[in-house]
Amino acid sequence: MKTTTQHNEKIAKLTFSSVYPHYITKVESKGRTIEELHLVIEWLTGFDVKKLQELIDEKVTFETFFKQAKINPNAHLITGVICGYRIEEIENLLTKQVRYLDKLVDELAKDRKMEKILRQ
Template identity: 75%
Template sequence: MKVSAEHNARIAKMTFSSVYPHYVTKIEKKGRTKQELHLVIKWLTGFNEIEIQQHIKDKLSFETFFNKASINPNAHLIKGVICGYRIEEIDNILTQQVRYLDKLVDELAKGRKMEKILREEN
């Protein structure tokens, strides 16, 4: 499935703060914690707890949010389908990064072990 330019633009303008409550609801319904969610966000973006809260408060667009992030060098290991798109085939970097986050949240909600979510080597 090809990602359209309109889709990429819509994702870029979407705010992290508008999606964050949905992430929290999704993972808490499945018995996971906000602390685990923040650990996943920190792993992907490098943001600490204070920065995450500030970005929510500032209502940063995903474009600004990911421009400020230090993407984990192992993020390319996040593969699979999310929202009908195969992550590794998305050619727009920002859209791919947003889908990385979506996939990590999805894995957290599905009960995957944290070391697997964070792509830790054994």
């Protein structure tokens, strides 16, 4: 499935703080912890817990969130399908980065080993 301009714009305008509680719910309902979620987010973005909380408090959009991130050089190893989209085929960089995060959260919720999630 190919993303549309409207889809990409919608993702860019979403606030991270509106999606973050859903990440927590997803991982905790599967027996994983918020600390593990934070580890995954930090691996991808470079944001520690303090910076993450600042971004949540500021209600930044995903566009701003990923502009400030230092994307892990191994992020390109995140592949597969998430939300009906094959990550490797997504052309819009921001949409791809958001889907990287979605995929990592999904893998955490599916009880994948942390070494595999963090591509070690």
